Amino acid sequence: MKVPLTSSIAGLNESATLAINIRAREIRAQGGSVCHFGFGQSPFPVPLSIQNALRDHAAVKDYLPTLGLPELREAVARFYQQEMNSPFSAEHVCIGPGSKELIFQALFLLEAAVLIPAPSWVSYGPQAQLLGKPVYTLPTRREHHYRLQADVLEQICQQLDDTPKLLIINSPNNPTGAVYGEDDLSALAEVCRKFGIIVLSDEIYAMIDFTGQSHQSMAHAYPEGTIVTGGLSKSFAAGGYRLGVMLIPDPLRALTKALQTVASETFSTVSAPVQYAALEAYGHFDTVRSFINQTVEIHRSVAEYVHTRFIGMGLNCPEPQGAFYMMPDFQNYRASLAKKGITSDEALCHALLGEAHIALLPGSSFYLGPLTLLSG
Incomplete structure (x- = not known):
């Protein structure tokens, strides 16, 4: 049966962050491990006081x-x-x-x-x-x-x-x-x-x-x-x-x-x-103030370390000032990547996930050109 989908959905695909998350889960389900940097989810537990409030009000149904x-x-x-x-x-x-x-x-x-x-x-x-x-x-x-x-x-x-x-x-x-x-x-x-x-x-x-x-x-x-x-x-x-x-x-x-x-x-x-x-x-x-302050400090330390390593590898990458993210630029590796058949950001991300089990998102998903070799 033909499904009469609205025309506004044409050209849209699943959110890139959710799609990469699904692929990473598939690899893990097959026994592989993934270094997953493609989904903006906090690695920390929900503060216990908030968990308890959810549990204590589980019977509220109105x-x-x-x-x-x-x-x-x-x-x-x-x-x-x-x-x-x-x-x-x-x-x-x-x-x-x-x-x-x-x-x-x-x-x-x-x-x-x-x-x-x-x-x-x-x-x-x-x-x-x-x-x-x-x-x-x-x-x-x-x-x-x-x-x-x-x-x-x-x-x-x-x-x-x-x-x-x-x-x-x-x-x-x-x-x-x-x-x-x-x-x-x-x-x-x-x-x-x-x-x-x-x-x-x-x-x-x-x-x-x-x-x-x-x-x-x-x-x-x-x-x-x-x-x-x-x-x-x-x-x-x-x-x-x-x-x-x-x-x-x-x-x-x-x-x-x-x-x-x-x-x-x-x-x-x-x-x-x-x-x-x-x-x-x-x-x-x-x-929860102390908990949040501690998690922010961990995020900052990780961001500082990874940024330092990226710069040492010859990647251009602005130093992150907040949030969970950084955006390395692989332009300096364009020639060597091209020899491997990698000429776009999406190709780079597919190769990293498929060969090294490292999940990144392509810059084109964030409204940058597909040939910029930027990955978020």
Whole structure:
């Protein structure tokens, strides 16, 4: 029987991160071992207090409010006020089944062209494509640590004229490990105000920051136009719990109402036991602060070691400032790789997984050219 699939799925494949994860599992199931660097999952356990809260509320079976448990929304707002210095209250907080789903809902609800600095996380573009939204990738440069520059943003805005625009900023960044500083964000905010751009600031890695500086958010520089997303997946090591948060400022409150309407017709609400686990995470952050600080220090030490080894091998690679990632450039090995028939980033990643059981992701999955030989 012919299956009448929607045309928006044409050309889309499974997320590169999930696909490489499946292949790595297959190799392991066959008795092989894999050094798996292709999936952004914390290697640490969920803090025990959060595990206990999930267990203690396993019997809670009722549907909770669509935008989230009121106590949780209050705890999230308090967390962002105290830990992130971000100006949000409980009414600004929306709880969803992962920040990935909340980003998808925002893309669905906002009638705007989507501006994505490249390289970027693998799913922003496909989500926009599924929704039929125009996507514009904005170039960044290695000497700027792949951070979007204000003049580049202004140039694309001038080209798009009066088209409504949504800019996605991710800091600390997947896949580069870059962290936007106060000056970076202030310059971008000036352009955003000039052109009336809405910003979606993906801050899922906000606490995994190696710079030693206080957290910098686009919501500080551009509070009236910035939506912030976060969740349990990275800092709290609870990716499988699937709980995300979205914080929407007063001038964009129409989005909150629209999200409530659409959520009520789609996912309804987030699992009740998971919301109570999140209440423990956000409401009693002091309980897990030491745990998170220790895990961040381990991430920093590993990143520093691997970066040093990469540089020693002759690879160009910006030093990661946060998150789980770094992005080595194999251009210096182009000639020797070509002799082995490896002439693209995807070919390199397939060879590394097939021959050495090392799982990496190709730079082309992050909106870089397939011949750049960059791997995230």
